[in-house]
Amino acid sequence: MSKIDLDNLNDTQFDVLKEIGNIGAGNAMTALSTMLNIKVDMSVPKVALVPFNEIASLVGIEDQTVVGILLGIEGEIDGMMMFLFDMRSAHHLVNSLMMRDLETNVGKGAESFADIEMSALNEIGNIVSGSYLSALAALTGMKMISTVPSLTVDMVGALLSVPAAEFGKYGDKLLLIQSQFGETDFVTGLFLLIPELDSYDKILSALGM
Amino acid sequence: MGNMIKVGMADLKVCKSPDALTTLGLGSCVGVALYDPVTKVSGLLHCMLPDSTQIRNNSNPAKFADTGIDELIRQMVALGANRNRLVAKIAGGAQMFAMSSGNESLRVGERNALAARNKLKLYNIRLLAEDCGLNYGRTVEFYSETGDYLIKAVGKPPHKI
Numbered sequence: 001m002s003k004i005d006l007d008n009l010n011d012t013q014f015d016v017l018k019e020i021g022n023i024g025a026g027n028a029m030t031a032l033s034t035m036l037n038i039k040v041d042m043s044v045p046k047v048a049l050v051p052f053n054e055i056a057s058l059v060g061i062e063d064q065t066v067v068g069i070l071l072g073i074e075g076e077i078d079g080m081m082m083f084l085f086d087m088r089s090a091h092h093l094v095n096s097l098m099m100r101d102l103e104t105n106v107g108k109g110a111e112s113f114a115d116i117e118m119s120a121l122n123e124i125g126n127i128v129s130g131s132y133l134s135a136l137a138a139l140t141g142m143k144m145i146s147t148v149p150s151l152t153v154d155m156v157g158a159l160l161s162v163p164a165a166e167f168g169k170y171g172d173k174l175l176l177i178q179s180q181f182g183e184t185d186f187v188t189g190l191f192l193l194i195p196e197l198d199s200y201d202k203i204l205s206a207l208g209m
Numbered sequence: 210m211g212n213m214i215k216v217g218m219a220d221l222k223v224c225k226s227p228d229a230l231t232t233l234g235l236g237s238c239v240g241v242a243l244y245d246p247v248t249k250v251s252g253l254l255h256c257m258l259p260d261s262t263q264i265r266n267n268s269n270p271a272k273f274a275d276t277g278i279d280e281l282i283r284q285m286v287a288l289g290a291n292r293n294r295l296v297a298k299i300a301g302g303a304q305m306f307a308m309s310s311g312n313e314s315l316r317v318g319e320r321n322a323l324a325a326r327n328k329l330k331l332y333n334i335r336l337l338a339e340d341c342g343l344n345y346g347r348t349v350e351f352y353s354e355t356g357d358y359l360i361k362a363v364g365k366p367p368h369k370i
Binding site: 052053054055061062065068071095112141150152153154155156158159160161162164165166168169170172 | 217218219220232233234235236237238258264265268269272288305306307317344345346347348359363364
């Protein structure tokens with residue numbers, strides 16, 4: 001039985017989880033910003049216990065099309081990590097990486113990506129999540145490996161159903177560490193770190209809780 | 210047409226004609242629509258896991274295919290449906306992400322659809338049509354007036370089953 005009670009997290013536990021989101025996402029954003037040579041701002045992360053039927057509204061409406069990148073986390077902690085961009089941001093990121101005009105393909109064909117663009121997005125996902133995880137690993141002193149990222153362009157609700165189904169085994173709410181980033185209308189997105197229930201204990205105790 | 214009633218994730222709703230039921234963004238979840246063609250009482254379940262008996266926390270029946278269908282039938286009968294007349298259409302159960310590792314939880318879509326089919330068989334409810342599997346999300350609308358189940362997906366024309 002796990003020590004952590006998801007319905008009764010205390011303030012300190014919330015703060016620690018927030019700090020994890022902060023450090024992880026901070027590193028990830030630095031990587032993104034260095035790679036693309038752009039400036040990226042990040043909001044203070046939120047740690048929230050979200051009922052399933054409200055999850056999609058964190059990002060937008062359920063059937064809004066977004067780009068989702070999912071990675072499994074394995075090693076001393078298990079879980080999933082998800083990275084969501086709206087379509088406009090995803091096109092901006094790809095254009096930036098491919099050194100094209102930023103507005104290329106943003107209007108027409110906004111709901112699809114060419115193979116090379118998908119590959120570029122996957123690579124962005126890879127680098128960004130890799131830095132998030134290594135920051136988390138360094139902080140906790142635990143070993144964690146990510147699986148190869150998988151990218152899907154689809155409705156928010158459909159993408160979020162994957163971590164929701166995983167967490168649905170433990171409860172009726174999803175605990176997520178959420179970091180939002182953006183640079184004034186340029187790139188906005190969302191990071192979700194979704195550890196398995198047992199992994200929360202490990203993370204918290206690794207940090208002396 | 211009447212009102213469009215929204216069903217959330219791990220949720221179920223029932224209605225009478227001329228209202229319609231919808232659920233947005235089905236991924237690995239399955240949308241089970243049940244229908245009594247005579248009274249036009251309809252129900253829609255958005256379940257996310259196949260089997261309540263394998264899970265410790267199972268207080269919400271609508272989360273699972275098995276208990277969700279039980280509860281859906283109960284509520285529909287309470288609204289005037291005849292259990293023996295019910296017919297079903299299902300959609301969803303996609304695999305949203307392609308994963309190289311044999312992670313069992315990522316095949317949950319397939320298992321959800323299978324569990325729904327088995328449960329319907331157990332109740333002797335005829336499965337009229339289905340649109341399950343593959344790798345894309347679906348938004349569904351069920352019209353109690355006609356029994357039509359409309360399925361929409363990104364970049365595909367909507368189609369009725």
